[in-house]
Amino acid sequence: MNKTFKLVIVGGGSTYTPGIVKSLLDQKDQFKLSELRLYDNFKERQDKVGVLVKKVIEMFDPEVKLVLTTDPEEAFTDADFIFAQMRVGLYHMRELDEKIPLKYDVVGQETCGPGGLAYGLRTINPMVEIIDYCEKYASKDYWIVNYSNPAAIVAKAMHKLRPNARILNICDMPVAIMRNMSNILDCDRKDIVPDYFGLNHFGWFTKIRVGEEDRTEELKDYVREHGYMPPDDRSEVRHNDASWKHTFDNAKNLMRMFPDYLPNTYMQYYLLGDEIVKHSDKNYTRANEVMDGREKRIFQAAEQYETTGEIDMTPFFTGVHGEFIVEVAMSLAFNLKKRHLVMVMNNGAVKNLPDDAMVEIPCYITKEGPEATRVGEIPTFFKGMIEQQEACEKLIVEAAIEGSYDKALAAFTLNKTIPSAMVAKQILDEMIEANKDYWPELK
């Protein structure tokens, strides 16, 4: 029998867990789990999601042993893979991350702008804790594949605080955009070969090949007119929430103004921030949409299944989100050297960016981790944008580690979504109060 794997999902109570488990079990012939452990610090939430995970295992691989636990030793002992997807502070804190900046007419977003900086200050120490559990209990060749956001700040902080940890930080946004591109180009997502550079949630596609064929210019022409919204009949994207449809459509405005490269959708928050704020509802943000949508749906489904024994699981199967993390894990497990966009220490890969930047670029995923491709020099506009954002992220990591108010204020002030140091200080001071149970003390 080929090797089987013990896999932990950190943040087992996540709305994405059933979808990730489905994607894992789809690969059981190549990537067989002996044990799946859900680990969370919120037992009741995890137990509810666990009801649906148990159903997914019954449906797709009943041989898998399922463990739900809040005990780190039980969760991590001899673990081979750890999928991390914590939301420190839950959606309630995401709501504040989004609403506090909007009070000052600044972008309110989960991972970008002041919301992302606040989220980063909450997540750094809990992520270190997970790494330390893995170092203490997991198999010596463990790999953490991390989705926990804000991945850019988490990646930078973990490299500084735990440089030897076997952790690979990933993001499904570029993959989701490539899914849309595959709908637009009428090809298979897995045939798309992207050239790309940036930081997490702050990057650009420089070339899109389908197999050997360069289809970049054709795609740019489409995106200039339609953004990343595929033609009606070709994609499940049409069923996304309205705010996501707006995000995909908004790429056309970025493409028209900055025609060199195809943007990550997150660039809208940094380059079109005033428009974003103008169209934001300060009393009902994306966090509210998710709490009233995805989060409510999954707990209603668990309730329904527990009472009726009936459930349609398909709405919880998450497409590229689950597929991507499993593709990366399998490449690590079997040394497949698959080419994926992941976060890696720059070390000259992007020639004119700082060596210590955590860049998101194409890498070959080996059993020893990502091998970066060489991107070369990037044009001035993109270099300037990235260096400002990278310095902001570097300063918020240092602020967390040193407990430095001054560095936190500098980080907020450097963020392109924030118009002045005065506004930065107002938002920071209000966020310090809102996050008093989560942030390191800043003096």
Ligand SMILES: NC(=O)c1ccc[n+]([C@@H]2O[C@H](COP(=O)([O-])OP(=O)(O)OC[C@H]3O[C@@H](n4cnc5c(N)ncnc54)[C@H](O)[C@@H]3O)[C@@H](O)[C@H]2O)c1
């Ligand atoms: N990297 C990406 O591209 C990507 C894509 C999607 C989601 N995400 C991230 O994945 C995470 C989960 O998203 P979600 O919407 O499912 O969140 P969610 O709130 O539904 O679930 C998160 C879970 O994490 C748990 N948790 C919080 N702190 C913890 C800790 N210290 N230890 C263990 N568990 C802890 C919570 O109790 C909760 O059950 C978020 O950080 C989100 O931003 C990242």
Ligand SMILES: O=P(O)(O)OC[C@H]1O[C@H](O[C@H]2[C@H](O)[C@@H](O)[C@@H](O)O[C@@H]2CO)[C@H](O)[C@@H](O)[C@@H]1O
């Ligand atoms: O606003 P959300 O919680 O729906 O999504 C925020 C995340 O958006 C990107 O990931 C996914 C998203 O999780 C999924 O719901 C769907 O909308 O598509 C997105 C792209 O696949 C982003 O990569 C994550 O970092 C965000 O947390």
Ligand SMILES: [Mn+2]
């Ligand atoms: Mn992401």
